Amino acid sequence: MSEQDLTTLVQFFKALANESRLKLVGALAQQERSVEELASILELKEPTVSHHLSKLKKLQLVHMRVEGNTHYYYLDLDALQAMQKATLTATQVAQPVSEDIWETKVLNSFVENDVIKEIPASRKKRRIILKWLAQKFELERLYPEQELNQIIKPIYPDTATLRRELVGYNMMQREDSIYQRVLETNWRMDSNY
């Protein structure tokens, strides 16, 4: 969802997020009407109605036709329906950047120059750090424990803890002191990890 679409959508919702304007739309759904007429139907003063109509007009949800002194307003049903359809899709559309924003922020605060400053206490954040660490290992390759340690040590001295965590999240598998990276789809997602 682009920035432009977002503001347009907000404007649209704002336009209808008001009892008087919603009633106006309802009254105009039947037929065109003058300002005076609308004021009497809604039991509001004419300037107030004029104010609301100008907002709807700015969004092209209504249009106006002049006849003598009378201004007849009518609904743009197409515009209205187009907007409503747009909301159906827009609110469901993924914005794939969201996740990265969060992960980047967590990484920035716990990693500096490829060195882990501190291991986050919360599982949520720890998982992000470990994910970052796991990606340093190739998928096909087998890593003896000693080699694993050599890679991890400059990143974080307590290699034992990280080894244990990596296996715990099932980001790496261990067999006879030989480690191998696991496909991301198989990583543990339980609430305990």
Added chain:
Amino acid sequence: MSEQDLTTLVQFFKALANESRLKLVGALAQQERSVEELASILELKEPTVSHHLSKLKKLQLVHMRVEGNTHYYYLDLDALQAMQKATLTATQVAQPVSEDIWETKVLNSFVENDVIKEIPASRKKRRIILKWLAQKFELERLYPEQELNQIIKPIYPDTATLRRELVGYNMMQREDSIYQRVLETNWRMDSNY
């Protein structure tokens, strides 16, 4: 559209008529997220996010799941879509009372005790008075001019004007000084009447 539906609809639009909340919905469309995470994605403080989430929660557009200290919020896609569908129909639904409100008001101000106090200057209002007057005549019946006058006179002394107006709007037809009421569907609707 009932009063209840109207307020519900206004509440719904209000909930989405805000950039932050719309972004929240977008972020939650992908997956559930913690308050902290959402705050970092939207670049807002946590209390602010909490405030917005509580509004969405009150309308049941999102729900929450607790896990330790973390509160995970997730979208109620069904509720969202149901609401959106409701708007599609609601804004188009006629509220058949609107017209009567206006007509009644005009009648009240120009007619009293079945007597026309004054003939409105504006065509719009004049038409309403004449419509009321025309309904005093039966459809099938033929009215000689003299009988017509007898009926109109107690309502408004200047019978000539009213006769002319009724014919002008094509609410009544005249042939050899005999008048007959015209079916409403054939009344003149031009901008000059």
Added chain:
DNA sequence: GATCTAATTAGATACTTATCTAATTAGAAG
């Protein structure tokens, strides 16, 4: 049990806006 973490609640501020009355504009009618 003391400390830490994530979230909520309370309170304050600044911005928006719905509504009214009064003033102004523009067209119609006498």
Added chain:
DNA sequence: CTTCTAATTAGATAAGTATCTAATTAGATC
């Protein structure tokens, strides 16, 4: 050309609300 009518614009007020910081709660960790 003066008067009347419908609508808009201007200006004022009051209500609502998005956001922040500070304080509080509740759960987890050491």
